[in-house]
Amino acid sequence: MKAGLVVHHIGELWTTHRRPPVKGSRMNDVTVLRDAFLAVSDGVIVGFGSGTGEDFVGPATIVRDARGMVMTPGLVDGHTHLVHAGSREHEFSLKLQGVPYLDILKRGGGILSTVANTRAASFDDLYDQARKSLGRMLSFGVTTVEAKSGYGLDQKNERKILEVVRALDGSQPVSLIPTYMGAHAVPSEYAFDRDGYVASVLADLETIRRDGLAESVDVFCEAGVFTLAETKRILLRAKELGLAVRVHADEIVSTGGAGLAAELGCASADHLMAISDRDILALAGSDTVANLLPGTSFYLGHDYAPARKLIQANVAVAVASDYNPGSCPSENFQFTMQLAANRLKMTPSEVLTAATINPAFHLGRADRIGSIGVGKDADFVLFDAPNFEYVLYHFGVNLAADVYKKGRRVIADGRPVKE
Ligand SMILES: [Zn+2]
Structure with missing residues (x-):
């Protein structure tokens, strides 16, 4: 068959070929092809391999030469935490001057300041700010993003955030997958009525589900935020409603959040800087993906999650940006991958697996995205790099030259392609 697009003379093509979740040592098992080609028709991959792909080239085929480039x-x-209003650079300055976080909270800073800004913001303001961030993410090679609510903390504003996510999906190139996270913090109006707030989250789940505003539900399970028992109540109800579940777990102290994630069959357990050995074993015995967020450790100056230990124990590991205005204000996903190599000590193959197929799996999209395979969406990146190791080595700059979404070039030479 003749393809609409053939990219050939690709310096290196890197992809996973394992069935997800790809766990432990199998994360190192990736395909690397040199001087390779990829053929695309109607937004779908129809062939790839070594050689020039000339069998796929017809008179109408667009042929691109990718010499000296790496494809993933x-x-x-x-x-x-894509959708939010405002930013917190003043807080950052205070922190650098040594002002304790609790004092910053008393001065009206912290997560609740973003909640106040987000509640005050219009739909259009939130849409515009998030769209700008998505454009940056795309330029770094990100073609699919999970986006959580959690800065509204009341029914009206949580819905507003999820409706912004819905409006953004399809109106720009990055695919969005929405998560409801009403249990991100207890809002100040419920400071003396935690049970009342948990009850309101449980009630909101019904309408979120009914209106199809989220695919999964997340809870910040942490000392001083939501307890293990509250987390379990919310996630069990979400499961009953047929939603996927996930947990912000063991970020600062080990509360057993990751163990609960494994017990409930969560799609992911996220952060895990303080995970216990027992909970590592629990994850290894489940299909729950350990979703590590090294950018947050970097930005806060905290410990990094024990990636090597998790991989040795046969856990499936993913990495993600945790993009948010408080603890990781950066859309540079290549930097996340570079930290995974540099700080989490993951191998290049493990980083690739953790940045493609394993997140595609925990988002429920592994049948369409996350690897180069015949029949899958032609979402791919061409890096201006002699090999994939170089992408993890040359840090802090953008090495993505061209980005394709469903076979359409949406970033060319690092710049957005105008429609
Ligand atoms: Zn988060």
């Missing part, structure tokens, strides 16, 4: 599947960022 489109990157999948499986944990972001």
